[in-house]
Amino acid sequence: MSIAARLHPSRWLYLSFVWATIFFVLVPLATTVWVAFFSNKILSFPAEGYTASWFGQALTLEAFRSGFLLSFQVAIGASILAVCLGVPAAIAIARHEFRGREFINTILMSPLMIPAIVAGTAIYLFYIEVQIRSDVQLVATVEGLTLAHTLIAIPWVLRLLVASLSGLDPAIEEASLSLGASRLTTFFRVTLPSIRPGITAGVLFGFIASFGDLEKSLLLVGPGRITLPIxxxxxxxxRTDPTIMAVATIQVLIIAVALIVSDRFVRLGRTF
Known part of the structure; x- marks a missing residue:
């Protein structure tokens, strides 16, 4: 009897659902890459021919170049800030029992639960209130946008770091402390090297979360400054030519590379 014949009907249903989900996710991505090579001057099917010239046009347009540079700058800054905040938060949550721990964890993870446009509006109103009360402008500045994107990156960084710490035996740190090392020395010589893969993956995943954000950026960018999604x-x-598909393909490629590198350091399938 073949393997297929031995499969239970429920197993068939499960596998069908899995493959249907994979198909639903991958087909739009594959279609985007495919259409990026159409020679049609207006997006339409079928293709009149194929060309890679749209990628060259995407690279020559100032709006896309400046948008990419701003998105890259903000994503790098946000991911680094998120790691700086996420490391001590992850250590406190994973290693210590204290009152309010679950509440703090929920607050730090809340950007994943709040609709992005609602969060963007709340941050915008908060920035306006800060400017009214202190005359410090955060709206329409790179710094304000970076701080807002840090909120996007923190939940992913925290999740990856907590997963890394959960795989680290506390006895190793206790041994270091029992041999006379201070907590600071133990952190830099034992804990930090052990969770370095999680930190690297956190930076990359924070970068991904920030780089593709649209909703918060729409409300916080200033005149003459736009991110790549905007x-x-x-x-x-x-315009409706395939240039936009070429830009989307480049963006997907960048995110895919970051995901592959992240999975190299932390198996994302075990974390999410």
Whole structure:
């Protein structure tokens, strides 16, 4: 009897659902990459021919170049800040029992639960209130946008670091302390090297979360400053050629590389 014949009907149903989900996720991505090579000047099916010229046009447009640079700058800054905040938070949550621990963990993870447009609006109103009370401008500044994107990155960084700490035997740290090392020395010489893969993956995943954000950026960017997702939306208002698909393909490629590198350090399937 073949393996297929031995499968229980419920197993068949499960496998069908899995493959249908994979198909539902991958087909739009594959279609985006495919259409990016169409020679059609207006997006339409079937393809009149194939060309890679749209990628060259995407690289020559100032809006996309400046949008990419701003998105990259903000994503790098946000991921680094998120790791700086996430490391002590993850150690406190994973290693210590204290009153309010679950509440703090929930607060730090809340950006995943709140709709992005609602969070963006709340941050915008908060920035306006800060400017009114202290005359410090955060709206329409790179610094304000970076701080807002840090909130996006923190939950992912925290989750990866807690997962890394859960795989680290506390006895190793206790042995270091019992041999006379201070807590600071133990952190830098024992804990930090052990969770370095999680930190690296946290930086990369924080970068991914920030780089692809649209909703918060829409409310917080200033005149003359747009992120790559906003540049793509603006382009679609006036043109419908495959250039936008070429930009999307480049963006997907960057995120895919970051995900592959992240999975190299921390097996994401065991974390999420």
């Amino acid at each position: 540049a793509m939306i603006n382009y679609l208002e006036y």
